[in-house]
Amino acid sequence: MKLKLDDHFWQELPADPLQTNQRRQVLQAAYSFVVPRKPTAPRLLHVSEEVAEMIGLRQDDILGDEFVETFSGGCVPVGARPYAMCYGGHQFGSWAGQLGDGRAINLCEVEHLGKRWTLQLKGAGETPYSRSADGLAVLRSSLREHLCSEAMFHLGVPTTRALSLIATGDDVMRDMMYDGNAAFEPGAVVCRVAPSFIRFGNFQIFAANGEVENLRRLANYTILHYFPNITINPDHVTGQTGAYVQFFREVSRRTLEMVIHWQRVGFVHGVMNTDNMSIHGETIDFGPYGWLEGYDHDWTPNTTDRQHRRYRYGHQPQIALWNLLQLANALYPLVNDATPFEEELKDYQTQFEVEYRQMMGSKIGLTMVTRADDGLIANLERTLQLTETDMTIFFRLLANVTQSGSSEAMPDALATVADAFYVAGPLPEEVTSAWQDWFREYQCRLCQTNQSDADRAAAMNAINPKYVLRNYMAQLAIDKATAGDNALTDQLYQLLKRPYDEQPENEQWFAKRPEWARNKVGCSMLSCSS
Ligand code: AMP
Numbered sequence: 265m266k267l268k269l270d271d272h273f274w275q276e277l278p279a280d281p282l283q284t285n286q287r288r289q290v291l292q293a294a295y296s297f298v299v300p301r302k303p304t305a306p307r308l309l310h311v312s313e314e315v316a317e318m319i320g321l322r323q324d325d326i327l328g329d330e331f332v333e334t335f336s337g338g339c340v341p342v343g344a345r346p347y348a349m350c351y352g353g354h355q356f357g358s359w360a361g362q363l364g365d366g367r368a369i370n371l372c373e374v375e376h377l378g379k380r381w382t383l384q385l386k387g388a389g390e391t392p393y394s395r396s397a398d399g400l401a402v403l404r405s406s407l408r409e410h411l412c413s414e415a416m417f418h419l420g421v422p423t424t425r426a427l428s429l430i431a432t433g434d435d436v437m438r439d440m441m442y443d444g445n446a447a448f449e450p451g452a453v454v455c456r457v458a459p460s461f462i463r464f465g466n467f468q469i470f471a472a473n474g475e476v477e478n479l480r481r482l483a484n485y486t487i488l489h490y491f492p493n494i495t496i497n498p499d500h501v502t503g504q505t506g507a508y509v510q511f512f513r514e515v516s517r518r519t520l521e522m523v524i525h526w527q528r529v530g531f532v533h534g535v536m537n538t539d540n541m542s543i544h545g546e547t548i549d550f551g552p553y554g555w556l557e558g559y560d561h562d563w564t565p566n567t568t569d570r571q572h573r574r575y576r577y578g579h580q581p582q583i584a585l586w587n588l589l590q591l592a593n594a595l596y597p598l599v600n601d602a603t604p605f606e607e608e609l610k611d612y613q614t615q616f617e618v619e620y621r622q623m624m625g626s627k628i629g630l631t632m633v634t635r636a637d638d639g640l641i642a643n644l645e646r647t648l649q650l651t652e653t654d655m656t657i658f659f660r661l662l663a664n665v666t667q668s669g670s671s672e673a674m675p676d677a678l679a680t681v682a683d684a685f686y687v688a689g690p691l692p693e694e695v696t697s698a699w700q701d702w703f704r705e706y707q708c709r710l711c712q713t714n715q716s717d718a719d720r721a722a723a724m725n726a727i728n729p730k731y732v733l734r735n736y737m738a739q740l741a742i743d744k745a746t747a748g749d750n751a752l753t754d755q756l757y758q759l760l761k762r763p764y765d766e767q768p769e770n771e772q773w774f775a776k777r778p779e780w781a782r783n784k785v786g787c788s789m790l791s792c793s794s
């Protein structure tokens with residue numbers, strides 16, 4: 265197996281001089297060198313062949329023992345020097361101090377076809393940042409991360425990727441619902457792939473520790489390697505404030521784009537702490553995430569956040585802004601002027617309004633959307649929440665509604681989307697009447713466009729997914745994989761590679777969440793325990 269190593273992070277940024285895994289506060293360093301843990305009996309459960317190809321591996325590389333050894337942490341590629349990054353973060357709104365890669369180990373950076381990728385093992389053992397935990401990950405959370413990162417990519421959502429899911433053969437003790445019922449679970453390692461795993465928190469920790477020189481080095485490094493449109497001289501200490509502001513603008517723009525995509529597909533991250541925000545605007549750290557089934561702005565899958573629902577679906581865009589404010593605070597010592605940051609943050613809000621309107625407009629098939637459509641969109645959001653309505657199914661069926669409304673050949677609009685409602689039997693009268701009002705307004709609006717029903721349906725179906733990784737689907741795959749059967753994992757992986765396509769053979773997955781999954785742990789309720 266030949267990986268073309270191209271390490272920069274550990275070569276160009278300051279290292280922690282200590283090289284043990286002992287937990288500690290790390291100062292004046294961007295990372296600590298660590299040795300991944302050797303798993304007892306690694307076994308490949310799934311591989312994303314696309315990602316393998318992306319990083320320069322061939323089909324026969326995947327089949328060999330070396331692949332499993334390397335991506336489970338058992339064997340470090342020659343020349344690589346694995347390390348855990350030091351970062352801090354705001355968790356649930358409060359500054360948490362040093363966090364760092366407690367169970368993630370950057371294996372190496374590789375180059376392929378002019379692109380550079382960082383390969384990171386999640387669950388490969390302790391690091392100086394493991395605090396009171398073990399550095400391991402269990403199969404259920406690893407499988408969820410592996411499948412979801414690939415599903416997100418194919419939905420067109422910026423995300424870290426997943427190369428492989430490997431069972432370690434070791435048992436890991438977890439108290440899944442934090443209720444005193446700890447039990448052993450199978451352990452696993454996912455190899456994640458991204459341009460880099462630099463987070464908002466990497467900048468925050470230097471700012472919090474008053475290490476301005478390191479902050480500058482990290483900013484210069486990040487800009488130089490990952491933001492080629494920004495001019496920076498890594499050796500200059502002054503005179504580059506414009507570059508840092510531009511960098512912040514670019515991160516804001518990418519973060520906004522990412523979160524708009526989340527809203528479009530109904531993804532709820534669940535733990536939008538600043539240590540879980542990628543500087544690339546990619547979705548990162550798939551923990552207790554979930555997918556909206558019933559469209560509900562207040563929904564969060566994360567039981568740890570049940571009380572305040574800080575990270576609920578409808579709040580994600582505002583939280584991203586709050587997180588950007590924390591990044592601005594961290595970068596401030598490089599600029600010493602708050603005004604340009606404030607302007608960028610204001611810009612986020614203005615831009616959010618425009619892009620959200622555009623996105624919602626396109627979900628209902630409007631190509632030219634203006635402020636005049638805000639009422640129609642707001643009414644839709646309100647009506648969708650009157651009774652439990654499946655988001656994915658609703659928007660998919662909405663594409664079948666015609667401009668002219670009901671005729672002899674066409675059922676009325678409400679009947680067209682009826683399968684999206686969770687209530688058995690007829691809708692309450694006030695809900696029916698709210699929908700009829702909305703459809704009247706909607707069809708009237710459609711008549712002002714000059715798009716045919718067929719063209720509009722095709723455009724809608726290209727952005728409203730038919731298949732998403734519903735919470736219960738991931739759980740079914742976990743149950744099977746735990747019993748030694750990986751077929752469903754691969755079946756879902758294949759299904760979710762083409763989320764916008766009609767797949768008649770997979771119609772069973774275009775269905776509302778079954779009742780048994782409504783309140784089942786792992787399906788709609790997830791904790792941070794992973
Ligand atoms: P998360 O909520 O998963 O983003 O994790 C927050 C912090 O806790 C990060 O620094 C993680 O690396 C660390 N962490 C989470 N789970 C573990 C674990 N099992 N072992 C060590 N560190 C962990």
Ligand code: MG
Binds near residue numbers: 539540549
């Ligand atoms: Mg994290």
